[in-house]
Amino acid sequence: MKIKKYLVSSLFFGMLLFPAFAFAQAEPDDIALAEDKFQDNFYESLKQKGIENYDKAVIALEKCLASKPENAVVHFELGKNYLSLKDYKKAYEYFQKASVLDPKNKWYLVGMYDVCYQTRDYNQAIVIVDKLVPFDANYKEDLASLFMYTEQFDKALALINELDESVGKTPQREAYRASIMKDSKYEAVEKDKLLAEIKKNPKDESKYIALILLYSDSNQEEKAFEIAKKLEKEIPDSDFAQVGLFKFYLNNNDGEEAVLAMNKVFESKKVDAKTKYKVLNEFLIFARNNPSFNADLDRAVSYFNAEEQVASTKEIGKIFYAKKNWERAIHYLEIYSKNNPQEVEPNIFLLQAYAESAQFEALSKKASELIDFFPLQPEFYYYSGLANNQLKNHKKAKEFLEMGLDYLLENRDLEINFNIQLGEAFSGLGDTKKKEQYFLKADKLLKQKMQ
Structure with a gap:
């Protein structure tokens, strides 16, 4: 800490x-x-x-x-x-x-x-x-940290609450609070305190929000929902009530209601960006398993500003990639690649997604563009070779693969794949001797890897 x-x-x-001294x-x-x-x-x-x-x-x-x-x-x-x-x-x-x-x-x-x-x-x-x-x-900020470091959690929590009230919340204090709340003793005390404060002042929105988050973090979704509904009743125009309702609907697999609550959260000028991103990530997990909500996911991303939209497309694309949903992975990774052509990793994900979905024309075009951006990056030569082999452009495949080998350094998996594709290229060109040479080399490297 x-x-x-x-x-x-x-x-x-x-x-x-x-100080002035008198010399008597x-x-x-x-x-x-x-x-x-x-x-x-x-x-x-x-x-x-x-x-x-x-x-x-x-x-x-x-x-x-x-x-x-x-x-x-x-x-x-x-x-x-x-x-x-x-x-x-x-x-x-x-x-x-x-x-x-x-x-x-x-x-x-x-x-x-x-x-x-x-x-x-x-x-x-x-x-x-x-x-x-x-x-x-x-x-006082230092004091809160010192209380945490010396495990004086009662004093730390009291000071955190005081500072939250007087100067507003900070990410550091929120992290401290979350750490303290892992202890059920403090969590119960805090819940009782918030309930008492809500009873005393039912129009204080911040206390509802804190309680909803506490119940949600401890997997008490029914109680979180009750507090969210109570907040909505006391303060009908509360945007934060929708955060609690969203989580409840999502956990109950009620996608339609969850989308309505989510959109209200994104439209709100009161809800902070951190909370909105958390809502987006939770809906992303839901949409990943419920593809009928893909259009709603696209709309959710559109609520963020241009820079935030682009940043989120990378992570969303990688999540769909991990699920082998190549169509959706390509959709988001293409958006990210267009706006960030200088990044290598997401472009490699994109090229592999093209290959997995047999979109070899798109793969060939994108790999060729990336070679112009990254003339020393061997992966892009490999994908260009792979695409051209699949398109029966074996001479072109051979040329890209041979160029790419010059930039290959200590990457055995990629070296194996290069040799396999070179074998395919020479097979297509009718050169049986070189075909066998590259296939044997790939096999040797594969055996070395397995040892």
């Missing part, structure tokens, strides 16, 4: 914060000399730190400390240099001393937090961050 650190520092921070009973010239010496040593420390000579920076700062032992900035700079030297004990001590001398300066606390973070002392980090929160409420 990665903790996001809210940490900013400034190289010349110390230069702006020298000292001559003016002595005061000026002492100040000049202090300034010279301090600037020397900054220079040495800037070129990563941290040991020399420490020596210069110790000279500063000799004349001004209560200067918080010098202690802070010593802390930073010892931190760079990974002497965490001394670094923490100097940051802590700086904070005692000037408790209103948050950066001294940040230095202590930095030591705790780097040494993974997360329990002590919580103590420090608690003190940082009054300076900057953004540190």
Whole structure:
């Protein structure tokens, strides 16, 4: 679990914060000399730190400390240099001393937090961050992460709820919440809490949504449906109610009602993109097993903007490919390939789908186009050879296959296929000797692979 650190520092921070010290009973010239010496040593420390000579920076700062032992900035700079030297004990001590001398300066606390973070002392980090929160409420995000890392889930959940209410949800906190909810104890408490809040304020849409998601994630679809219907009754124009209804209809294999709910979700300006994508993926799985809804799937994709549509066609195409639904795989992969001709992998899926569905004219044309884009990609020469062999253009097949072999590197499966197609090409050209040569080579490679 990665903790996001809210940490900013400034190289010349110390230069702006020298406290003014009175030199009682000292001559003016002595005061000026002492100040000049202090300034010279301090600037020397900054220079040495800037070129990563941290040991020399420490020596210069110790000279500063000799004349001004209560200067918080010098202690802070010593802390930073010892931190760079990974002497965490001394670094923490100097940051802590700086904070005692000037408790209103948050950066001294940040230095202590930095030591705790780097040494993974997360329990002590919580103590420090608690003190940082009054300076900057953004540190509450760090605190939530620290509670998760130290498995203080009660505190983490309470803070997550507070932050969701005050500043809105974030993907990180949503992931934390999901992790906590895997424990049935917290899940039950959260459900009861949401039910009580809904009873107290039946017009608070967010509480219905959270409860629907909780019930859905724990496979309590009937309860999720009940809450969705209740939301629809209390807030008739609620778009989020349709999310819960969609899941219920889909799980009950009621495709027609699911499509109606899904389209309302996609038309909504309130429902976030993440939720819409989740709905799309769930409907995709349903449509994959219920081809009568293919047109509805196409329409679902059309709700997204052009860039999102194109991105989704790749994944949808690959899913249909895995199901060996070549027609639908080709439909989506062609859309993606047209808009992303520079990507190799989806084009290989597309060519194989053409081959599996015996669309050799289309295969030949597409493979030839791709060779122009990727002259060093052996797969495209192979598919061109395969297509031309099937189309009885054996001379052309031979030429593509021989060219492609020059770019083939450590891919035994592809090498076997190249040799098989070259055998087919020479067979078509009537060259029995070379036909046998390539078939024997393919057989040898196949046996080596099986060993």
